[in-house]
Amino acid sequence: MPELPEVRVVRQQLNKYVKNKKIKEIHVFRDSFIKEISVEEFKKELKNEIILEVSNEGKFLVFHLTNEKIIISHLRMEGKYNYFSPAKNRLNHDYVLFEFDDNSNLHYNDTRTFGTFHLRNKDNYLTTKPLNKLAKIPEYTNIDDFFNKLQKKKTSIKTTLLDQTIIVGLGNIYVDEVLFATKISPLTQANKITKEKAQEILEKATEILDKSTALGGSSINSYTSLNKKKGSFQNFLQVHTKKGKPCTICKNEIVKIKVNGRGTYYCKTCQHEL
Ligand SMILES: [Zn+2]
Known part of the structure; x- marks a missing residue:
């Protein structure tokens, strides 16, 4: 996808x-x-x-x-x-x-x-379905709005960041990468995230999404862009798809679990529940 x-x-x-x-x-x-x-x-x-x-x-x-x-x-x-x-x-x-x-x-x-x-x-495309309910991408997300939305959520941070009414543009691959970069366990309840960590999520998400865009995206699960052009960000993934491989920081094994039905990869040593 x-x-x-x-x-x-x-x-x-x-x-x-x-x-x-x-x-x-x-x-x-x-x-x-x-x-x-x-x-x-x-x-x-x-x-x-x-x-x-x-x-x-x-x-x-x-x-x-x-x-x-x-x-x-x-x-x-x-x-x-x-x-x-x-x-x-x-x-x-x-x-x-x-x-x-x-x-x-x-x-x-x-x-x-x-x-x-x-x-x-031109007059109605942003104010009608499907674009009217869409939140903003991390780069344009206001930290106070984002933090307030997280405060109201008791679901895991993994599930919450996949919700496109909370934040736009983070799918299964990039949520795993952002949580690794911010050292947050995917199982952390969203309302336990501190404002400092919420800010870090926005910053790391912007960085990771921009780097991937520059590299043509990630070509896993059959993805190719126009005219079958492949991306190369899959070579820079730290945890997603890395089950059983050593963590790039602590060398312990990356594990794969299911969070709300979605395959989720993380390092139990580096990523903590808040
Ligand atoms: Zn680690």
């Missing part, structure tokens, strides 16, 4: 390939990807519009088009984009094809079929 750094890399790649492309036609091969409106309406609204820029809000990709139109795309488990110039025919598991007027095309591929597309406009 792509996490924030991986989605940022897809966004960078999309800007490289599809910025300023004019949509000649959109082909949809499975209606359920298009949310709220009919496929016909989706196609009609986007025909002849130009992609001006692609941004991201947390893990949502936001295509900004002419006439203030917006497409919000979420990759969910396995969504991927592939760009072809000259255009290629539909390939296996391609469900949405953006045909451009310069004979190139963008394929949205999704083996698990959980991805989503919402059509919005």
